[in-house]
Amino acid sequence: MSDAANQSLRIALVTGVGSGIGRAAALALLVDGWSVVLAGRRVETLDAVIEEAGAGARALAVLTDVSDPVAVEKLFAAAVECFGRVDLLF
DSSP states (O other): OOHHHHHHTOEEEESOTTSHHHHHHHHHHHHTTOEEEEEESOHHHHHHHHHHHTOGGGEEEEEOOTTOHHHHHHHHHHHHHHHSOOSEEO
């Protein structure tokens, strides 16, 4: 299997996607072919990252406040429900 095909099977979960390094990491992973669960506090910014990367079905936006343990549990549950697992946490 080629590296590109192998990467398309990898699932990343990135928090803080609304700005800064979280946004940059999510964009880089999406552009590189990863499927990414994007976590942040504003749906507009999550959707903007998905649109900018042209990710479509390879991305899942989940509104999440990582200071709330229940929200983090829901984030991981959504990731597993959508993609089956998480290979990378950023």
